Amino acid sequence: MKKLIAGLVAAVLPLAATAAYPDRPVKLIVPWAAGGDTDNIFRPFAPLLQKHLGGTVVIANIGGASGTKGAKEAKDSPADGYTLYAVHDYIHSTYWTGVADVNYTDFEPICMLSSTASVLTASPKTPWHSLKDLIADAKKRPGQITVGATLGSTSHFFPALIEKTAGVKFKYVSYEGLAPRMNAILGGHVDLTDSNLTQKGKVEAGQLKFLGIATEKRNPEMKDVPTLKEQGINVVYDVNRGLMAPKGTPAAILGKLESSCQAAAKEPEFAKAMKLQGTDVRYMERKQYVSWLKKNDRLNQDLAKDLGLLKR
Amino acid sequence: MYELLGEAVANIVQLKYLVPLFLGTLAGVIGGALPGVTITMTIIVVLPFTFGLDPLQGLAAMTGVYVGGSAGGLVTAVLLGIPGTPSAIATTFDGHPMAKKGEPGRALWLGIWASFFGGLLGAIFLIGATGPLASIALEFGPWEFFSLFVLALSMVAGLVEASLLKGLIAGALGLIVTVLGADPVMGQERLTLGIPFIKGGIDFLPVLIGVFAFAQVMGEIERPGSEVAKSLGYAKSLAVSHAKVVWEILSRPFQLLWVAFIGLLIGVLPAIGGSAASMMAYDQAKKFSRRPERFGSGIPEGIIASEASNNANVGGSLVTIMAFGIPGDAVTAVMLGALTIHGIQSGPLFISQHPKIAYGIFAAYLLAHPLMVLILAVGARWMLRIVSVPKAALFPIVLVLCVVGAYALNNTMGNVYVLLAFGVLGYLMVKFGFPLAPFILGVILGDQIEINLVRSIMTDANLWLFVTRPISGLLLAASVVSLVAAMWQHRRTQKKIDAAVEADF
Numbered sequence: 148m149k150k151l152i153a154g155l156v157a158a159v160l161p162l163a164a165t166a167a168y169p170d171r172p173v174k175l176i177v178p179w180a181a182g183g184d185t186d187n188i189f190r191p192f193a194p195l196l197q198k199h200l201g202g203t204v205v206i207a208n209i210g211g212a213s214g215t216k217g218a219k220e221a222k223d224s225p226a227d228g229y230t231l232y233a234v235h236d237y238i239h240s241t242y243w244t245g246v247a248d249v250n251y252t253d254f255e256p257i258c259m260l261s262s263t264a265s266v267l268t269a270s271p272k273t274p275w276h277s278l279k280d281l282i283a284d285a286k287k288r289p290g291q292i293t294v295g296a297t298l299g300s301t302s303h304f305f306p307a308l309i310e311k312t313a314g315v316k317f318k319y320v321s322y323e324g325l326a327p328r329m330n331a332i333l334g335g336h337v338d339l340t341d342s343n344l345t346q347k348g349k350v351e352a353g354q355l356k357f358l359g360i361a362t363e364k365r366n367p368e369m370k371d372v373p374t375l376k377e378q379g380i381n382v383v384y385d386v387n388r389g390l391m392a393p394k395g396t397p398a399a400i401l402g403k404l405e406s407s408c409q410a411a412a413k414e415p416e417f418a419k420a421m422k423l424q425g426t427d428v429r430y431m432e433r434k435q436y437v438s439w440l441k442k443n444d445r446l447n448q449d450l451a452k453d454l455g456l457l458k459r
Numbered sequence: 460m461y462e463l464l465g466e467a468v469a470n471i472v473q474l475k476y477l478v479p480l481f482l483g484t485l486a487g488v489i490g491g492a493l494p495g496v497t498i499t500m501t502i503i504v505v506l507p508f509t510f511g512l513d514p515l516q517g518l519a520a521m522t523g524v525y526v527g528g529s530a531g532g533l534v535t536a537v538l539l540g541i542p543g544t545p546s547a548i549a550t551t552f553d554g555h556p557m558a559k560k561g562e563p564g565r566a567l568w569l570g571i572w573a574s575f576f577g578g579l580l581g582a583i584f585l586i587g588a589t590g591p592l593a594s595i596a597l598e599f600g601p602w603e604f605f606s607l608f609v610l611a612l613s614m615v616a617g618l619v620e621a622s623l624l625k626g627l628i629a630g631a632l633g634l635i636v637t638v639l640g641a642d643p644v645m646g647q648e649r650l651t652l653g654i655p656f657i658k659g660g661i662d663f664l665p666v667l668i669g670v671f672a673f674a675q676v677m678g679e680i681e682r683p684g685s686e687v688a689k690s691l692g693y694a695k696s697l698a699v700s701h702a703k704v705v706w707e708i709l710s711r712p713f714q715l716l717w718v719a720f721i722g723l724l725i726g727v728l729p730a731i732g733g734s735a736a737s738m739m740a741y742d743q744a745k746k747f748s749r750r751p752e753r754f755g756s757g758i759p760e761g762i763i764a765s766e767a768s769n770n771a772n773v774g775g776s777l778v779t780i781m782a783f784g785i786p787g788d789a790v791t792a793v794m795l796g797a798l799t800i801h802g803i804q805s806g807p808l809f810i811s812q813h814p815k816i817a818y819g820i821f822a823a824y825l826l827a828h829p830l831m832v833l834i835l836a837v838g839a840r841w842m843l844r845i846v847s848v849p850k851a852a853l854f855p856i857v858l859v860l861c862v863v864g865a866y867a868l869n870n871t872m873g874n875v876y877v878l879l880a881f882g883v884l885g886y887l888m889v890k891f892g893f894p895l896a897p898f899i900l901g902v903i904l905g906d907q908i909e910i911n912l913v914r915s916i917m918t919d920a921n922l923w924l925f926v927t928r929p930i931s932g933l934l935l936a937a938s939v940v941s942l943v944a945a946m947w948q949h950r951r952t953q954k955k956i957d958a959a960v961e962a963d964f
Contacts, residue, residue, distance in 0.1 A: 181801075320917040321644045
């Protein structure tokens with residue numbers, strides 16, 4: 148009898164929930180500090196999503212533990228569509244490097260939004276003018292050049308790929324999120340970090356150096372930044388961001404979220420905001436995103452293994 | 460810089476910013492004047508109202524509360540002899556005797572104008588020093604930050620009132636709170652007892668609200684009777700010649716500068732609040748005076764010292780939060796939380812990345828002072844009415860707003876439970892004589908101490924760097940000095956237990 152009631156309730160609840168969804172504010176968990184790159188991408192997105200969803204969307208920055216603190220919080224939140232989660236490729240890398248038990252399969256993917264190319268960035272206090280200088284120096288002093296990174300996340304994988312390709316050894320220091328990393332690199336407390344074209348202004352002001360962008364071709368926005376590939380290091384790397392909800396979120400709500408996400412991502416305003424963030428809009432609907440995630444997860448597993456970071 | 464400031468002032472006088480600034484200042488003056496309601500409590504109550512505003516509107520309101528609160532305490536201090544906020548304790552020493560001697564207007568306005576000028580001196584420093592200090596802060600590596608936070612923590616020793624041991628225990632408890640949950644580097648879970656909620660760690664804002672608002676309100680409710688309903692026969696006329704009062708202050712330029720400097724210095728140092736500033740300034744004014752024996756009998760110097768320094772102190776605290784991203788006291792800790800909620804990372808890059816908001820805060824701070832004078836000019840008499848509002852009506856409202864504020868931080872019930880738990884803990888701490896200031900300092904600084912320690916060691920395994928890097932070494936040396944000085948002072952005060960400095964956060 149109990150089971151039957153539970154079943155009935157379970158069947159009716161989603162209907163009841165969707166009837167008025169959203170009838171209270173939707174919380175969007177950004178698992179990093181305010182002012183970081185993920186935050187910068189989802190902040191302009193939130194009001195657009197709000198517009199198409201027809202309910203308030205509030206951003207909650209829950210940083211810490213390589214972004215897994217926010218991920219855990221999102222995972223443990225009720226699957227009622229009132230908690231969303233701003234994810235990027237770190238969900239795979241932190242899983243395979245053993246930072247956290249949270250995996251992408253703990254969530255219902257909604258849509259992919261954007262893709263940001265990584266740029267290898269050096270402190271102004273370093274002597275290097277190009278990737279070649281850096282690699283020559285790194286060969287002379289293995290394990291001494293410091294890299295500010297979120298351990299086990301994309302900002303760790305990207306320099307690690309360069310490390311492996313060039314046959315050098317860096318030393319990693321934990322700086323979570325782009326904003327604290329920028330403080331550290333501007334002050335010269337770390338030598339290198341992963342950043343992106345959002346830091347263009349600081350490069351033009353001579354406060355930072357871009358050593359190379361991890362794309363196939365140079366970016367039209369900043370033509371004088373050479374690619375890593377043309378400097379002999381064949382590394383192409385970008386960070387892809389999307390929207391997820393806790394596992395078990397009713398299909399009707401997911402559908403509503405997906406269509407709102409699509410409409411929001413297609414707004415010219417979003418494209419404009421992303422351009423400022425050195426980011427390409429890369430919209431993928433739910434189905435496509437799911438299969439992309441599956442592929443990306445395997446890729447990250449291989450990568451973790453190759454880099455000697457695999458802990459599973 | 461001046462162009463930016465001019466623009467910011469022009470920007471802030473728009474109705475859209477002026478209204479929250481005015482309301483904030485008004486709330487601050489009232490909260491400051493109400494005995495038992497601290498500035499921290501007022502700002503906590505105002506916080507949830509700022510969520511819906513744009514960041515500068517919210518920060519303007521909070522700056523107003525801070526400035527207004529630092530001045531509002533003097534009304535009750537002068538007219539009733541009860542400090543409205545702990546930072547007005549020293550104002551009662553000379554302000555109330557002067558009022559009783561038949562010059563309540565003079566005493567009140569000496570305080571108000573001293574607050575005004577002290578605040579303006581604070582503003583000059585705030586505007587001039589934040590930028591340069593921010594570029595110094597950028598040079599701070601993890602070693603320097605670690606040592607700076609250790610220095611702040613060492614000042615806990617100076618904050619403990621009666622028992623050094625209880626103070627240290629409170630500080631340690633605060634640090635333990637920051638250890639709960641996932642570690643900041645690799646996410647290893649600590650002290651979670653398998654409870655999923657604790658896994659995420661504990662935010663400091665609900666803890667702060669619990670400890671400072673909830674626990675203190677509970678304590679106030681227990682206190683019998685309403686002391687404020689005294690008759691005010693002598694305060695019939697508050698009329699006074701402003702020119703004369705202003706001249707009384709400005710004719711003592713060295714005293715004004717010196718006490719403002721003390722206020723600023725204490726404000727810049729993390730962790731010490733306005734009450735320490737005004738007590739210390741009062742003490743200094745007495746030492747430098749040609750008639751120290753008359754202090755306490757109702758002389759203008761005493762009022763000026765206390766009020767000019769506690770408003771300058773606000774400027775100093777704002778410098779620390781804007782240049783270093785470190786809250787100077789509980790009030791700025793709430794402001795830091797508000798910045799984060801609006802998606803702004805405070806720290807060395809704050810001014811260069813958000814010049815509009817940074818200069819907006821400067822402009823708000825400047826304008827809050829004339830607004831404060833205006834509000835007090837119109838409302839000083841009414842203020843006494845508000846002060847006699849029964850606690851039964853006032854405190855339930857404060858409590859409800861605390862809970863709303865905690866919920867609104869992240870829109871989770873979790874924070875409300877944290878508020879409750881720490882409200883009870885804070886209440887018990889007060890009951891058993893554990894000071895709250897060291898506890899909350901531990902909560903605010905613990906995370907930062909840990910992550911910077913980890914970073915320094917990850918960057919270079921050589922532990923001597925903490926001592927051999929000049930700034931870091933200096934800061935650590937200063938922590939030792941501060942500890943020794945506190946212990947020495949503690950022994951001295953133990954001998955002659957007198958009105959100890961009450962930490963006001």
